[in-house]
Amino acid sequence: MRFRGRTRREPEPAAAPVPPQPGGPPPVLVIDALGRKCPIPIIMLAERIREVPVGQIVAVLADDPAAHTDVPAWCRMKSQEFVWEETLARGGWGFHIRRMY
Amino acid sequence: MSAYFDAASTEPLHPAARAELLAALDGAWADPARLYGAARAARMQLDRARARVAGVLGVRPDEVAFTSSGTQAVHLAVLGGAAARRRAGRHLVVSAVEHSSVLHAAELHERDGGEVTAVGVDVHGRVDPAAFAAALRPDTALACLQSANHEVGTVQPVAEVAEACRAAGVPLLVDAAQSAGRADVPAGWSFLAASAHKWGGPPGVGVLVVRKGVRWRSPLPKDERGGRRVPGFENVPGAVAAAAALEAHRAEAADDGPRLAALVDRIRTEVPRLVPDVQVVGDPVRRLPHLVTFSCLYVAGEALLAELDRLGFAVSSGSSCTADTLRPSHVLEAMGVITHGNVRVSLPRGTGAADVERFLEVLPDAVARLRRSAGVTAP
Known part of the structure; x- marks a missing residue:
């Protein structure tokens, strides 16, 4: 069962083996939001996605579990394309987003 | 002047419950298991409370037991329902958005060697009855589904799931904590759990219903009290007050329900119009009438809860930083919607339209202030 109790901190999901090949083109901008709590990673993404050309990829590195839900949800809400996510060896994820407009 | 908008956590004590609670503290304090006059009076009050609750819920009085909380009712139903069907198997089916009492009981069952399947939900937090039916197996001992979700108000397809469970021969527990006293639960379930303080009853009283003919075995040490379902000395005054509140709340819901629903509709329409970058979450149609949840990007x-509290509004949130945990709400996670900036507004009986208007007046500035202070400039 995947439920994680809210009353205690469970260990982060075990660092899965990093996929051998990237799931998309390389990012032109990497935003390091490791150690930052939501909504800060989402604010950083929203502020800085304008720095990459339309059609290009921005990656956000984050380790707040909320980011795992919030980044794809933000992309749906703002009509940006969530391309893929990687699990980082040091914990956390890299979320790859294509700027659509 | 402050407004209480957190009925989903607890409803203020109903005046009818207060009056009957005080009377029962004086008149029904004796041990209902004894044989002298005062004891018989307490027993009669307890039986009458059970019958009143049964009347509102549409069940038989001997199917109703009072517990110490909704959570205890859920624990007894999950563990006792699973224990009674151990020969059928040790598999449980739950929805991914159940109350933590259901999920923690399922976790315990799993730690004891059982198996649990959590059925996912759509983006509105609703279970797909076909997916739920598909999760039922020959070795499924019990299935659990809430009547409505406590965080986003989505009403679950209980009737369809009950029919699937009946066809599969699997008992169904309905956690009706959020809807009991507001709306009737569709028939076809085997166990029902509810909580009195959610309908204006006193704290410390839950309700466990086990339908006639449904097998149940106590997961706790043997006890003669509570119809052998709930151990310990019965809280007779609490049960009396719970029954009074349930009758009153259900009767008033006919008038007050539609009025609250209109106020909630107004919040649902106005918040996205007044505040940029807001997502109203939960099923837009099949939902509780008094509850609305939205997330502000x-x-x-x-921070938003603290700001609203300062402005005189008591609301709740499923965002991670508001709980004593670093995890976001499992409900919002399962729905795949924004988990930060989450606000749940749930209107208690008698909420005034003026309070809702004042909320709509102050919310846009409160959100704008917090965004500015976080350095948000993104459109």
Whole structure:
């Protein structure tokens, strides 16, 4: 069962083996939001996605579990394309987003 | 002047419950298991409370037991329902958005060697009855589904799931904590759990219903009390007050329900119009009438709750930083919607339209202030 109790901190999901090949083109901008709590990673993404050309990829590195839900949800809400996510060896994820407009 | 908008956590004590609670504290304090006059009076009051609750819920009085909380009712139903069907198997089916009492009981069952399947939900937090039916197996001992979700108000397809469970021969527990006293639960379930303080009853009283003919075995040490379902000395005054509140709340819901629903509709329509970058979550149609949940992008839920509290509004949130945990709400996670900046507004009986208007007046500035202070400039 995947439920994680809210009353205690469970260990982060075990660092899965990093996929051998990237799931998309390389990012032109990497935003390091490791150690930052939501909504800060989402604010950083929203502020800085304008720095990459339309059609290009921005990656956000984050380790707040909320980011795992919030980044794809933000992309749906703002009509940006969530391309893929990687699990980082040091914990956390890299979320790859294509700027659509 | 402050407004209480957190009925989903607890409803203020109903005046009818207060009056009957005080009377029962004086008149029904004796041990209902004894044989002298005062004891018989307490027993009669307890039986009458059970019958009143049964009347509202549409069940038989001997199917109703009072517990110490909704959580205890859920624990007894999950563990006792599973224990009674151990020969059928040790598999449980739950929805991914159940109350933590259901999920923690399922976790315990799993730690004891059982198996649990959590059925996912759509983006509105609703279970797909076909997916739920598909999760039922020959070795499924019990299935659990809430009547409505406590965080986003989505009403679950209980009737369809009950029919699937009946066809599969699997007992169904309905956690009706959020809807009991407001709306009737569709028939076809085997166990029902509810909580009195959610309908204006006193704290410390839950309700466990086990339908006639449904097998149940106590997961706890043997006890003669509570119809052998709930151990310990019965809280007779609490049960009396719970029954009074349930009758009153259900009767008033006919008038007050539609009025609250209209106020909630107004919040649902106006918040996205008044506040940029807001997502109203939960099923837009199949939902509780008194509850609305929305998420404001780029705002920490905790900060927004504190700001609204300062402005005189008591609301709740499923955002991670508001709980004593670093995890976001499992409900919002399962739905795949924004988990930060989350606000749940749930209107208690008698909420005034003026309070809702004042909320709509102050919310846009509160959100804008918090966004500015977080350095948000993104459109």
